[in-house]
Amino acid sequence: MVNLLMNHCYPSLRRHQKYLSPEGHADNLGCQCGGWTIDWQGLEGNNLTTGTTIYVAIKNTVDPETQVIYKENPDADLLKSNQFSYAIVVVGEPPYAEQYGDSMNLTIPEPGPSTIKNVCGAVKCVVIIISGRPVVIEPYVAMMGALVAAWLPGTEGQGVADVLFRDYGFTGKLPRTWFKKVDQLPMNVGDLHYDPPSSHLGLDSPPKLQMQTRSSILREFQVISSESD
Secondary structure, three states: OOOEOOOOOOHHHHHHHOOOOHHHHHHHHHHOOOOEEEEEOOOOOOOOOOOHHHHHHHHHHHOOEEEEEEEEOOOOOHHHHHHEEEEEEEOOOOOOOOOOOOOOOOOOOOOHHHHHHHHHHHOOOOEEEOOOOOOOOHHHHHHHHHEEEEEOOOOOOOHHHHHHOOOOEEEEEEEEOOOOOOOOOOOOOOOOOOOOOOOOOOOOOOOOOOOOHHHOOOEEEHHHHHHHO
């Protein structure tokens, strides 16, 4: 996992009492695994294999007294009435393989962008991207408190929760520059047109998370998905 951006909120994530985590990628093994998993193109959902989704990993990580709620399609009334301290937004791509994953724009599919705008516009956000490649994030960077590239973590969402809840620090770094727009590609450090979303995004930012015991984890954690049934 790579910590791409830290604007303001990630270091104090555990000290707050109420959290929201939208978008269906939080509870989707198929999206975590990507293509070439059981089936050539992979399969969305939780019926293709056994494993731990990020949502379940959160439930396994928090204290027994912590309430974990997973609900779909958060609306403005919900965001305003619940006084969430932060939102943890898990977005990303569906599974794909070979030419079926070809994209000329490399954007995050809906409902990901809408969820980021709606939720991060109302609540401080940590955004986690589930994808096998960099995707366009520039339109949303200013809304985010922190941004994490989890890539395709496979069946073990617990590894994402371990870092998210600071049992372990971030150690991953990008092998290449994350771009602003696809028309910049190809682009890497040293190129004349080098212009990333943030200077050395994900390349030289040291881990800023401190180890904490699980007894310090928040007492209420709300998980909400933007996917419909």
